Structure formats: C-alpha cells, structure tokens
Amino acid sequence: xxxxxxxxxxxxxxxxxxxxxxxxxxxxxxxxxxxxxxxxxxxxxxxxxxxxxxxxxxxxxxxxxxxxxxxxxxxxxxxxxxxxxxxxxxxxxxxxxxxxxxxxxxxxxxxxxxxxxxxxxxxxxxxxxxxxxxxxxxxxxxxxxxxxxxxxxxxxxxxxxxxxxxxxxxxxxxxxxxxxxxxxxxxxxxxxxxxxxxxxxxxxxxxxxxxxxxxxxxxxxxxxxxxxxxxxxxxxxxxxxxxxxxxxxxxxxxxxxxxxxxxxxxxxxxxxxxxxxxxxxxxxxxxxxxxxxxxxxxxxxxxxxxxxxxxxxxxxxxxxxxxxxxxxxxxxxxxxxxxxxxxxxxxxxxxxxxxxxxxxxxxxxxxxxxxxxxxxxxxxxxxxxxxxxxxxxxxxxxxxxxxxxxxxxxxxxxxxxxxxxxxxxxxxxxxxxxxxxxxxxxxxxxxxxxxxxxxxxxxxxxxxxxxxxxxxxxxxxxxxxxxxxxxxxxxxxxxxxxxxxxxxxxxxxxxxxxxxxxxxxxxxxxxxxxxx
Amino acid sequence: xxxxxxxxxxxxxxxxxxxxxxxxxxxxxxxxxxxxxxxxxxxxxxxxxxxxxxxxxxxxxxxxxxxxxxxxxxxxxxxxxxxxxxxxxxxxxxxxxxxxxxxxxxxxxxxxxxxxxxxxxxxxxxxxxxxxxxxxxxxxxxxxxxxxxxxxxxxxxxxxxxxxxxxxxxxxxxxx
Numbered sequence: 001x002x003x004x005x006x007x008x009x010x011x012x013x014x015x016x017x018x019x020x021x022x023x024x025x026x027x028x029x030x031x032x033x034x035x036x037x038x039x040x041x042x043x044x045x046x047x048x049x050x051x052x053x054x055x056x057x058x059x060x061x062x063x064x065x066x067x068x069x070x071x072x073x074x075x076x077x078x079x080x081x082x083x084x085x086x087x088x089x090x091x092x093x094x095x096x097x098x099x100x101x102x103x104x105x106x107x108x109x110x111x112x113x114x115x116x117x118x119x120x121x122x123x124x125x126x127x128x129x130x131x132x133x134x135x136x137x138x139x140x141x142x143x144x145x146x147x148x149x150x151x152x153x154x155x156x157x158x159x160x161x162x163x164x165x166x167x168x169x170x171x172x173x174x175x176x177x178x179x180x181x182x183x184x185x186x187x188x189x190x191x192x193x194x195x196x197x198x199x200x201x202x203x204x205x206x207x208x209x210x211x212x213x214x215x216x217x218x219x220x221x222x223x224x225x226x227x228x229x230x231x232x233x234x235x236x237x238x239x240x241x242x243x244x245x246x247x248x249x250x251x252x253x254x255x256x257x258x259x260x261x262x263x264x265x266x267x268x269x270x271x272x273x274x275x276x277x278x279x280x281x282x283x284x285x286x287x288x289x290x291x292x293x294x295x296x297x298x299x300x301x302x303x304x305x306x307x308x309x310x311x312x313x314x315x316x317x318x319x320x321x322x323x324x325x326x327x328x329x330x331x332x333x334x335x336x337x338x339x340x341x342x343x344x345x346x347x348x349x350x351x352x353x354x355x356x357x358x359x360x361x362x363x364x365x366x367x368x369x370x371x372x373x374x375x376x377x378x379x380x381x382x383x384x385x386x387x388x389x390x391x392x393x394x395x396x397x398x399x400x401x402x403x404x405x406x407x408x409x410x411x412x413x414x415x416x417x418x419x420x421x422x423x424x425x426x427x428x429x430x431x432x433x434x435x436x437x438x439x440x441x442x443x444x445x446x447x448x449x450x451x452x453x454x455x456x457x458x459x460x461x462x463x464x465x466x467x468x469x470x471x472x473x474x475x476x477x478x479x480x481x482x483x484x485x486x487x488x489x490x491x492x493x494x495x496x497x498x499x500x501x502x503x504x505x506x507x508x509x510x511x512x513x514x515x516x517x518x519x520x521x522x523x524x525x526x527x528x529x530x531x532x
Numbered sequence: 533x534x535x536x537x538x539x540x541x542x543x544x545x546x547x548x549x550x551x552x553x554x555x556x557x558x559x560x561x562x563x564x565x566x567x568x569x570x571x572x573x574x575x576x577x578x579x580x581x582x583x584x585x586x587x588x589x590x591x592x593x594x595x596x597x598x599x600x601x602x603x604x605x606x607x608x609x610x611x612x613x614x615x616x617x618x619x620x621x622x623x624x625x626x627x628x629x630x631x632x633x634x635x636x637x638x639x640x641x642x643x644x645x646x647x648x649x650x651x652x653x654x655x656x657x658x659x660x661x662x663x664x665x666x667x668x669x670x671x672x673x674x675x676x677x678x679x680x681x682x683x684x685x686x687x688x689x690x691x692x693x694x695x696x697x698x699x700x701x702x703x704x705x706x707x708x
C-alpha cells in the first residue's frame with residue numbers, strides 16, 4: 001500500500017519552492033518510520049489555482065484529499081511529526097479537505113474541473129475524470145452538428161476579443177472555394193494561441209500544466225468540426241514548464257492513438273505540433289501569430305481577409321485561445337444547454353478570472369459571468385497583499401482600463417465592461433494599493449506599446465513613443481493642459497488608426513487614468529483648480 | 533556547448549528543415565545548443581531556406597528571445613509586467629541592477645550573469661517574479677536575490693530529473 005501525496009509541478013508552485021519541499025519530504029520520511037507496509041508515493045499534479053497556498057501538499061485519505069499549505073522546507077519535519085502522512089489535521093498549516101476550502105468550493109469549475117486533481121501526464125487519470133468523453137461524442141456527430149453545438153453553447157473567444165467561437169468555426173467549415181478540384185478537401189488548420197502575454201494572466205499556463213489533454217481533446221474536436229487535419233499550439237517561450245508538459249502530453253496522445261492518422265480507429269486524422277514563440281507580445285495577435293508560425297517577423301496582417309478564410313500559409317484557419325479550446329470537450333460531453341445555462345446576457349458559460357498583483361489571496365477563480373469585481377477582490381482575494389487600501393484595478397491585461405473604486409461593482413460581463421470603456425479581456429485582474437502613481441501606469445502603457453509594437457502601422461509605432469514623451473511633459477508640468485489635449489488627440493488617433501488591438505487599445509488604460517485618476521497625472525493643475 | 537562548427541550548425545538546421553515555417557524552430561534549435569545564434573549560422577540558414585541573410589537577420593532581430601551574442605553563464609530576467617509592478621518590481625529592478633552592477637542587456641564582469649527584462653512570466657499571483665535560465669522564482673526581494681546570485685556565481689548548478697522518469701529541465705538541482 002502506498003500513501004499518495006500530491007505536490008504540484010506548476011510554475012507558480014515551483015517558483016514558491018515545490019521541488020525543494022519534495023526533496024525535503026522524501027529525505028525526511030526516511031527518518032520517520034512510515035506505518036507498516038506503506039510507502040510514499042509523490043504525485044506531481046498541476047495546481048488547483050490557489051496560488052496563495054503554494055506549495056500546497058495534499059494527502060489522500062479515505063475521506064478525500066487533505067490539504068496543507070503554504071508549505072516551506074522548514075515546515076516539513078513538523079508536518080511529519082503531526083502525522084501529515086496519516087492525513088491528521090492538527091498542524092496549523094492543515095486546511096482540511098481540499099474540496100471544502102471556501103476559495104475552491106465557491107467556484108464553478110467547468111474548464112478547470114480537473115486542474116490539480118489529476119496527474120497531468122496520465123491518460124488513465126484523465127479518462128477516469130471524464131476525459132475524452134467529448135471526443136467520443138464528437139466522433140458520432142457530423143461536422144455541421146459539431147459546429148452547431150458550439151454555436152448553441154454561446155462560447156465566445158476567451159483570448160480577449162470574445163468573438164463567437166461557433167461562427168468562426170462555421171466560416172472555416174464553409175470554406176471550400178479555394179480548391180478548384182472540389183473532390184479534394186482543402187488543407188485547413190487549427191491553431192491554438194498559447195501566447196498568453198498579458199500581465200496578470202496565467203489561466204492558459206495553469207491549464208496547460210494541469211490538464212494538457214483537455215486542450216488536445218478540444219483541438220481534435222475543432223479539427224473534426226471544420227475538417228482540419230493539422231493543428232499547431234503556438235506557446236510563448238516564457239513558459240518552459242508548460243512546454244515540457246505539453247510536449248510529453250502530445251507524445252502520449254499519439255501513442256494511445258488520440259492523435260495521428262486514425263483517431264481511435266475512426267478513420268479520422270489529426271496531427272498536432274507544438275511550436276515556440278520567441279518573446280514577442282504582439283504574436284498574441286492572431287495574424288501576427290500566423291506570420292510567426294510561417295517563420296517570419298511577427299508583423300500584423302491587415303484584415304480582411306480573415307484568418308478563417310486565408311490564415312496559416314494562406315489556408316482557412318481556426319485560431320482559438322487555449323481556454324476556448326479546452327472548454328470545447330465539456331460542451332460536447334455535457335451538451336450546449338448545460339454550458340450556456342451559466343452566465344448572463346450574451347456572456348455565456350464561465351470565465352477563469354485571475355487574481356494577481358497586490359492581492360492577499362491570488363489565484364484562479366472560475367465563475368459564471370455576472371459576478372462583480374468587488375466580490376472577487378474582497379471575498380476571494382481577501383484585499384490587498386500589503387494591507388493598504390486598494391486604489392486601482394486593471395482588468396484585461398496591459399491594454400485594459402484601470403478601474404477606480406466607483407466601478408468595482410460593474411458586473412463581469414463583456415457588454416457591461418464595454419459600456420464603461422473597459423475590457424474583460426482574458427480575465428486578468430491586477431490589484432494596486434494606494435502607493436501606486438497612476439501617471440506612471442499611464443506612461444508604462446505607452447512605453448510597453450513602444451517596446452512591443454510590431455512597427456507596421458504608424459499610429460502604434462510612432463504614437464506610443466510620442467505618448468511617453470507627452471505624458472512625461474504632463475508629469476513635469478510642462479504646458480500640462482495643452483499636452484493633455486494633445487495626449488487625448490493622440491489616443492483618438494491610435495484608437496481609430498491602428499491596424500490591431502495593440503495600438504488600438506493602448507489608449508484604454510491611458511484614458512482611464514486621465515478620466516479617473518487625474519490627481520496623479522496633474523497634481524498642480526488640480527490644486528490651481530481648487531484655488532479658483 | 534558543442535564546438536562552433538559549420539558542420540554542427542548545418543546539422544541543427546537540417547534537423548528542423550522539413551517543418552513547414554521552419555525558421556523559428558531552426559533558430560530555437562541553434563540557440564538551445566549554443567546559447568545564442570552565431571553569425572556563422574546566417575548564410576547556412578539562408579541557403580537552406582532559400583532566403584536572403586537579411587531576411588534571416590530581420591527575423592532574429594524582431595524577437596526579444598533570440599540573440600546573436602553569447603551571454604554570461606546564467607540569464608536573469610526581471611519581470612516588468614503590471615502585476616509585478618503592483619508588488620514593487622520597479623524598486624526591485626533598481627536594487628538588482630545595483631547588486632549586479634549592470635544594466636539590462638549587460639553581463640556581470642565575472643561573466644556569471646546576463647540581465648534582461650521580461651514582460652510576464654505567468655506567475656502574477658506570487659509577484660514580483662524573476663526567471664533564472666528556465667526556472668521562475670516568486671515573491672522575490674533583495675535579500676533572496678543576493679543569496680541566489682551568490683549561488684549562481686560560485687557554484688555549479690546541475691540539471692536533474694524529477695519523479696516519474698520525467699526530465700524536469702526547470703529543477704534547480706544539487707549544488708556541488
């Protein structure tokens with residue numbers, strides 16, 4: 001008999017010392033006598049997404065898994081003394097049954113249902129937790145039925161743009177015109193955008209490290225739906241751990257014939273290849289990503305043509321985010337109705353929100369659309385890490401607006417956010433306490449754009465550089481009123497004139513600072529105004 | 533690191549040549565071996581892919597990850613993303629530069645550490661973050677870094693394998 005102990009191999013768990021804890025535990029259990037006929041079996045799972053508790057150790061008991069965390073190397077001996085291996089609950093780090101931890105129990109885990117529960121590189125474990133049920137269902141349906149199912153689910157692109165996934169798939173499915181010989185299907189591609197570059201987001205990474213087969217399964221289903229036989233995962237090079245796990249998961253899926261020329265003896269084919277990016281934020285933009293996959297500089301393409309019509313190597317291509325694709329299996333397995341039951345308005349299903357930055361309890365919170373930012377940050381997040389009052393929250397990555405307290409009650413819904421000139425984006429929520437200078441954050445938005453712009457269009461390439469200069473003048477009280485007007489004009493030009501969201505949305509955080517945090521931007525002008 | 537030779541580089545190119553859109557995989561393959569892309573590789577890649585050297589250089593220079601100069605023994609990347617800023621990464625950045633006595637894009641005098649900026653490591657709930665070669669460190673501060681950089685400078689850090697026969701390139705291994 002073995003004692004099963006789970007210690008994650010997720011990037012954040014490793015960053016907080018999970019490997020050292022594993023070593024300490026292995027070493028010290030040799031000193032502590034294990035109960036008779038028992039041996040220690042350490043399973044390296046993915047993270048549950050409760051990053052404030054990492055490294056989180058879980059011990060399997062008859063009642064379920066008991067959690068202990070956050071565990072440091074120094075805690076290991078006292079944990080052993082307090083009977084961690086027997087699942088005893090006396091130690092101060094014991095959190096009780098993992099599934100009852102309120103942070104986890106209050107979530108609605110659909111896409112992340114298996115995260116942290118299974119061994120990410122064990123297909124049997126995946127199967128035991130409803131894995132490949134979606135694929136089995138998909139193999140019984142026609143392409144059009146599959147596309148209809150996704151349409152009915154209401155799933156919208158989780159990368160940030162929120163375009164209806166089913167409509168994108170339909171466009172690719174319908175694309176047959178590019179072949180003169182109608183008897184032959186044109187080559188089509190499924191491309192997974194795993195270039196998760198937004199600061200404050202880690203949902204893609206967590207999923208790929210915790211449950212890679214769900215992404216693979218989603219891609220196979222997408223291939224069946226639109227008639228594509230080749231898929232690519234474009235993964236950012238900043239995620240080396242995700243690379244290791246995905247690479248092995250793909251190999252295992254080939255070995256068990258989920259990938260290859262004859263998927264589960266259905267006669268259907270799907271090949272999958274992992275490709276690495278090279279440190280360019282812009283390659284998260286879908287056309288830039290396609291250029292990069294083709295072996296070029298990641299310059300944005302003008303649209304139209306849409307990638308669905310002329311995508312990778314000029315062929316019809318589905319480009320979907322990791323979370324969109326990894327959500328496809330549960331939609332197929334449980335039905336479109338089940339999925340679209342969650343959510344509000346036109347935002348159906350769940351979104352994995354990511355609590356980050358200056359937050360006490362950072363981590364991943366998957367919930368149906370419609371909850372409020374205040375609830376997330378207070379109930380789940382527990383307030384700021386520093387204990388100081390929260391001043392601003394940036395939602396949706398570097399191109400998302402900074403929200404002042406008056407907007408924290410906005411419902412988390414694509415349309416509700418658009419109404420306040422904000423974006424949900426990929427669900428990243430970055431909290432700042434009152435030590436932040438918002439003028440510097442506005443400046444950084446422009447600076448980031450100047451660093452990461454692909455350089456193809458002028459409003460983005462030059463505008464961002466001028467933006468930094470103009471904000472510097474405002475900060476230094478150099479004709480600040482005129483320069484503020486200039487900055488406002490510049491923002492309009494960038495929004496209206498840029499080719500893609502990089503230049504087109506960089507003004508969002510800047511405008512939000514002008515509108516809501518003007519005290520930081522123009523402290524002297526504010527004082528003068530008060531004097532009058 | 534293998535010896536810098538035309539034959540070896542050509543072999544690295546040939547390994548990936550068959551892939552569609554092969555340039556990035558080829559560049560990664562070379563940089564993984566040498567730590568940078570030697571100038572010698574440009575004409576070889578260009579000839580193999582039937583492109584000009586200028587096109588190859590254009591691609592290398594577009595991506596922050598690719599470099600054409602050798603680095604120090606280790607690469608330390610400091611995250612400059614907003615989530616890390618919210619946890620004081622800008623102050624940390626200044627302290628680390630002082631400790632190492634070098635700026636971004638530079639290498640310490642003893643050639644042990646090259647310093648680079650990075651925009652998000654996906655560890656945003658445990659900020660501020662840095663990355664050393666392939667390992668991310670969370671909740672970084674000046675004291676922790678002083679200890680870490682001392683290890684990087686004076687000890688050989690070995691890669692080792694972890695559980696389940698899985699080679700974990702990220703594991704910071706035994707200190708010799």
